Amino acid sequence: MDHPTFATSPSSQQQQQQPMDPTSAAASDAMSRLSLSVDPDEKKSHIAAAAKASRSPAAAGTRANNVANNNIITASASRPHASVSPKQRGTGQPVFSGDSGEGEEDDDDDEDDDEEEDQADEDEDSSDVSPSEEDGSWITWFCSLRGNEFFCEVDEDYIQDDFNLTGLNLVVPYYDYALDMVLDVEMPLEDTLTEDQQEIVESAAEMLYGLIHARYIVTSRGMHAMYEKYRIAAFGRCPSVFCQGQPVLPVGLSDLPRNYTVNVFCPRCHGLFFPKSTRQANIDGAYFGTTFPHLWLMTHPDMIPQKPTQTYVPRCFGFKVNDQSLFYLNREADRASSLRQPQEAAVGRPNANSRRTKRTGSSNTPTNGARLK
Numbered sequence: 001m002d003h004p005t006f007a008t009s010p011s012s013q014q015q016q017q018q019p020m021d022p023t024s025a026a027a028s029d030a031m032s033r034l035s036l037s038v039d040p041d042e043k044k045s046h047i048a049a050a051a052k053a054s055r056s057p058a059a060a061g062t063r064a065n066n067v068a069n070n071n072i073i074t075a076s077a078s079r080p081h082a083s084v085s086p087k088q089r090g091t092g093q094p095v096f097s098g099d100s101g102e103g104e105e106d107d108d109d110d111e112d113d114d115e116e117e118d119q120a121d122e123d124e125d126s127s128d129v130s131p132s133e134e135d136g137s138w139i140t141w142f143c144s145l146r147g148n149e150f151f152c153e154v155d156e157d158y159i160q161d162d163f164n165l166t167g168l169n170l171v172v173p174y175y176d177y178a179l180d181m182v183l184d185v186e187m188p189l190e191d192t193l194t195e196d197q198q199e200i201v202e203s204a205a206e207m208l209y210g211l212i213h214a215r216y217i218v219t220s221r222g223m224h225a226m227y228e229k230y231r232i233a234a235f236g237r238c239p240s241v242f243c244q245g246q247p248v249l250p251v252g253l254s255d256l257p258r259n260y261t262v263n264v265f266c267p268r269c270h271g272l273f274f275p276k277s278t279r280q281a282n283i284d285g286a287y288f289g290t291t292f293p294h295l296w297l298m299t300h301p302d303m304i305p306q307k308p309t310q311t312y313v314p315r316c317f318g319f320k321v322n323d324q325s326l327f328y329l330n331r332e333a334d335r336a337s338s339l340r341q342p343q344e345a346a347v348g349r350p351n352a353n354s355r356r357t358k359r360t361g362s363s364n365t366p367t368n369g370a371r372l373k
Helices: 010-017 021-034 040-054 057-078 095-128 131-135 138-142 156-160 175-182 195-216 222-232 292-299 326-348 350-359
Strands: 247-250 264-265
Touching: 138 175, 138 195, 156 195, 175 195, 222 292, 247 292
Parallel strands: none
Antiparallel strands: 247 264
16 A cells, blocks of 8 residues: 655754664654554554554663763753963863852962961960970070070079078069979979969069079179170160160169069160060069169179260251250250259258257357356
8 A cells, every 4th residue: 555755844854864763763663654544453553563662671771871961961061161270370270260269269268277277286286395395494495485585594503592582482472383383393283273373373483583583693603694695785786876786784773573674774875775676675674683784894894885975966957056045945954953952952951060069069158157247
């Protein structure tokens, strides 16, 4: 029986020209014969054959492959394009163009976090090491701290002599614990302190060592230790222009703690200045005392420099400022008051002859036995 022919569109011709899977070709052929057939029984047989062909294992594998290919195409279409940023151009690592800035920020944040973690680990490691394990003794550790360059190491023999520590137990709190800490004496287990008490003991140990240091530097051994520091200008240099970088010596304005911070004394101009470092400027002046620089210079007279020959003269437009001007008004008043004080003291002081006259009496005074006419 001849089947009628039908005209096909260009699109259907293109579809027919494409290669087809054997199973799908069989199914389409069956469906085409089914559509052209007019016998109902033959139509049913063709439908059953097409259903059987679609349920075959080969057809199932074809459908799975098509689904997998569709998923791959969808994922590749939704994935952002890869590009190389200027930061990673040398390394060749791709960075997605959709989130290149965020990736760089995340990398920077990760690097910062790693550096902070490394710094925290170093701080924890340094804090875990005790002074005795790190530098050998508490004194060496304390003198090596940043800002404690003015201190010299006090001999332990000097500290162990109770005569050199006379009266310090009345000034320093937790004196016994502080002394044991300075001398690296192990504390018994039953005397374990709390964290707050431990901080107080550490502060007391620093005060105790400072007061001992003020007594030690006026001894011969202490002066020699400070001489070595003075030679290398460990205490700094005079800021005055005409002193030409003269090394200075530390000095305090009081021998009692917690009154004044440390200052530096210039042997050339005899000026008093603040230390250059802010850490050193916060040290208590009582840890060096009021005696050390002057006694040190008298002990080493060869170290006394000459006074500067130049003096600064204020000038305006090249002319010297007149001594009678307002520029020197306060200085003249201070000078006049300083000259007036010794004169007033001399006037108020009684004369030696008058005191002698009061004791012995005047020669013109009549005696008790004489009668007045």
